[in-house]
Amino acid sequence: xxxxxxxxxxxxxxxxxxxxxxxxxxxxxxxxxxxxxxxxxxxxxxxxxxxxxxxxxxxxxxxxxxxxxxxxxxxxxxxxxxxxxxxxxxxxxxxxxxxxxxxxxxxxxxxxxxxxxxxxxxxxxxxxxxxxxxxxxxxxxxxxxxxxxxxxxxxxxxxxxxxxxxxxxxxxxxxxxxxxxxxxxxxxxxxxxxxxxxxx
Amino acid sequence: xxxxxxxxxxxxxxxxxxxxxxxxxxxxxxxxxxxxxxxxxxxxxxxxxxxxxxxxxxxxxxxxxxxxxxxxxxxxxxxxxxxxxxxxxxxxxxxxxxxxxxxxxxxxxxxxxxxxxxxxxxxx
Numbered sequence: 001x002x003x004x005x006x007x008x009x010x011x012x013x014x015x016x017x018x019x020x021x022x023x024x025x026x027x028x029x030x031x032x033x034x035x036x037x038x039x040x041x042x043x044x045x046x047x048x049x050x051x052x053x054x055x056x057x058x059x060x061x062x063x064x065x066x067x068x069x070x071x072x073x074x075x076x077x078x079x080x081x082x083x084x085x086x087x088x089x090x091x092x093x094x095x096x097x098x099x100x101x102x103x104x105x106x107x108x109x110x111x112x113x114x115x116x117x118x119x120x121x122x123x124x125x126x127x128x129x130x131x132x133x134x135x136x137x138x139x140x141x142x143x144x145x146x147x148x149x150x151x152x153x154x155x156x157x158x159x160x161x162x163x164x165x166x167x168x169x170x171x172x173x174x175x176x177x178x179x180x181x182x183x184x185x186x187x188x189x190x191x192x193x194x195x196x197x198x199x200x
Numbered sequence: 201x202x203x204x205x206x207x208x209x210x211x212x213x214x215x216x217x218x219x220x221x222x223x224x225x226x227x228x229x230x231x232x233x234x235x236x237x238x239x240x241x242x243x244x245x246x247x248x249x250x251x252x253x254x255x256x257x258x259x260x261x262x263x264x265x266x267x268x269x270x271x272x273x274x275x276x277x278x279x280x281x282x283x284x285x286x287x288x289x290x291x292x293x294x295x296x297x298x299x300x301x302x303x304x305x306x307x308x309x310x311x312x313x314x315x316x317x318x319x320x321x322x323x324x
Contacts, residue, residue, distance in 0.1 A: 040286045042268055055286035063303040070307060071248035106282075107306045 047170045047198035049091050049159075057174045058099035060192040065100075065153075065178065066109040068188045078178070079113045079149035087159035087172070096157075096174070113149035122146075151187060152179050168198045228314045232321030236261035237292065239316065241299070251304035253312055259292035266291055266319040271302050273309035281308040287317075 043050045069076055080101060083093035094117070104110045114122045129140040155176035162169045177189040224242045241256025251273075259265045270285040282305050292298060304312070 040270070040284050042287045042289050052286060052289070056288055059285065059305075063305060066305065067248055067250055067252075067303050069248075070250050103305060 047168050047196045049087070049089050049172065053172060053194055053196075054096055054099065056194065057096055057192045058103060061155075061174070061176045061190060062100045062103035062107070064190040065176075065188060066104060066107045070107075070109050075109060075111045076151050077111045077113050077147055077149050078151045078153055079181075080115045081152055081154040082116075083155040083157060083174075083176070085157050087157060088161070089159070091157060093157060097153075097155075100153075100176075113147055149181060152181050153177070154179070163200075166200055168200065170196045170198075172196075227312065228316055231315070231317040232324075234267070234316070234318035235320045235322050236265050237267050237316075237318045237320075239314075244312070247303075249307045251309050251312065253302040253304075253314075255300045255302065255314065256297060257290070257292070257300070258297045259295060261320075262294035264291060264293055268317045269300070270315050272313045272315065273304050273306070274311040274313065275308055276310050278311065281306055287315075 039051070040055070041052075043052045080097050083097055085091050085093050101112055105112065126141060126143055129135050130143050153176060155174065157172065157174050159173070160171045172194040173191055174194075175189070175191040178187050179185065180187050224239055227242060228239055236259055238258050238260055239255060240258050242253065244251060244253045246252065253271070257267070267290045268287045269290065270287050272280055272285075273282040275281050290298065290300075302312070302314075
């Protein structure tokens with residue numbers, strides 16, 4: 001028959017194994033209530049604009065744009081203007097256009113000229129290299145050699161929200177268009193629609 | 201018949217020796233076995249040098265069914281040429297058939313594998 005002391009020792013050993021045994025097999029630290037998920041999973045926390053919406057929009061727009069220009073002999077030089085957020089939510093639309101640009105650059109179908117948002121940094125760097133006298137003439141980027149974009153991409157994000165006592169329905173529409181800057185003609189346009197419903 | 205259509209479609213793109221084995225089943229990685237959703241059409245072609253895949257999925261149930269999918273874009277040797285795509289949700293109404301148009305992100309993509317996950321699967 002096992003003594004009371006032996007039983008106590010076993011209980012302590014069991015609790016030590018429970019507390020520390022499992023943690024040893026996972027390279028984690030901190031022990032807080034934090035867990036990592038997959039960035040590509042479908043996010044359904046609530047009906048607000050989320051990561052899956054951003055990813056689906058960026059993918060749909062970049063694939064459609066790439067398909068429209070992939071057969072061109074020369075990669076079109078494009079600048080990206082703002083995407084207007086006409087929804088009631090705060091949405092970082094630059095994050096959407098950044099994803100679209102990233103995918104198009106990686107696809108090798110387009111080149112991007114400095115857009116309005118990055119122009120200050122670009123001109124500051126040119127001025128710094130040319131006007132401070134700190135750089136070798138042979139290695140400075142020359143002023144007046146920037147390439148002007150042939151096309152401008154811009155868009156809008158709109159939403160329609162309806163709700164009753166049991167359901168909230170959100171409809172997003174992302175519209176993107178590409179305009180020939182010289183002629184002003186609209187060369188490409190597409191849209192991505194998303195419907196989300198949340199039960200209350 | 202449907203299998204033959206896919207084989208013809210892929211062979212026409214110049215997939216060489218691997219094309220003989222291409223069937224709808226061979227191009228789909230299912231997470232579980234979908235109980236009501238059937239991938240019953242598939243064809244591939246190139247448009248402006250980009251691989252374009254068309255997929256038909258039928259809901260054989262008379263209730264709504266949900267599923268998720270994404271594509272792995274591969275080169276001739278089966279190596280991935282693009283990062284993991286986001287999973288995309290699909291909603292099928294009862295007895296509805298949907299057609300998906302999947303455009304490759306890069307001209308380097310010469311082959312593909314569809315990852316498909318239905319919410320209603322057969323139990324193991």
